[in-house]
Amino acid sequence: MLRHQKTLLQNCAKRRLRSDERAMGRIQVSVTIDAPVARVWEIEKPVERHVDWMADAVAIRFTTEQTRGVGTTFLCDTKVGPITLVDEMTITEWTPGKAMGVRHTGVVTGTGRFTLDEEAPGKTAFTWTEDLSFPWWLGGKLGEIIGGKVVMKFIWRRNLVALKKLVESN
Numbered sequence: 027m028l029r030h031q032k033t034l035l036q037n038c039a040k041r042r043l044r045s046d047e048r049a050m051g052r053i054q055v056s057v058t059i060d061a062p063v064a065r066v067w068e069i070e071k072p073v074e075r076h077v078d079w080m081a082d083a084v085a086i087r088f089t090t091e092q093t094r095g096v097g098t099t100f101l102c103d104t105k106v107g108p109i110t111l112v113d114e115m116t117i118t119e120w121t122p123g124k125a126m127g128v129r130h131t132g133v134v135t136g137t138g139r140f141t142l143d144e145e146a147p148g149k150t151a152f153t154w155t156e157d158l159s160f161p162w163w164l165g166g167k168l169g170e171i172i173g174g175k176v177v178m179k180f181i182w183r184r185n186l187v188a189l190k191k192l193v194e195s196n
Contacts, residue, residue, distance in 0.1 A: 053179050056153040057186040061193045063142045066150045067123045069193050070140060073100060079188040082106050082181050095120045101132075106177065109164070135159045152189065154182055 059066050069075070073093065077083045084103040092098045095117060102113040111133045119127030119139065127139040136158035145151040156178075160166055 052155070052157050053182065054153065054155045055179060055182045055186055056151060057183075057190050058145055059150045059152055059190045059193050060148065061150060062148055063123050063144050063150045065196075066142055066152060066193050069189065069196070070126065070142070070152075071122070073098070073117075076102075079192050080185045081188070082178075082185070084110075106181065130158065133161055134164070152186060154186065156182075 069079075071094065074086050074088070077086060082104050084105050086103075087101045089099045089101060090097065093100075096119065098117040100115055102115060104111050104113045113130055113134060114132035115128045115130055115138075117126065118129050118137070119125055123142060125139060125141045127137065130136050130138065136156060138154070138156040138158075141153045141155075143151045143153070158178075
């Protein structure tokens with residue numbers, strides 16, 4: 027009985043640790059855009075135009091003929107301060123006017139998701155959530171906290187302000 031309880035406690039601790047590790051790399055930012063969901067989706071939908079409002083995205087190169095929808099893959103040249111890397115992504119969710127999800131499989135791994143919700147008539151709540159894991163040479167777990175929760179969150183907030191301006195000016 028004691029051995030079984032010890033194993034059970036160890037398994038619970040491992041599950042809790044894995045859950046805490048995933049949560050450590052979670053970043054979420056949102057903005058209210060004065061435009062209907064359909065208009066915001068028209069700006070979000072062309073992945074190649076994300077460089078128009080994402081300061082950290084330098085260039086996007088598709089690696090599939092398909093450029094929209096689930097299964098689309100692309101490389102995003104990313105630059106944050108002195109750090110440059112190529113982010114390999116696959117679109118894993120595509121619900122027009124509702125959500126776009128990606129899986130990161132390059133240097134930084136994890137998942138990301140944009141969601142659009144009507145906040146009020148003519149107003150869209152745009153939320154960007156990422157669950158990322160950084161390699162050891164980008165600081166690992168510490169990099170996720172400093173680089174993710176501080177630096178990237180700041181940059182992505184600015185990105186959403188740029189998206190808001192882009193949508194509202196058209």
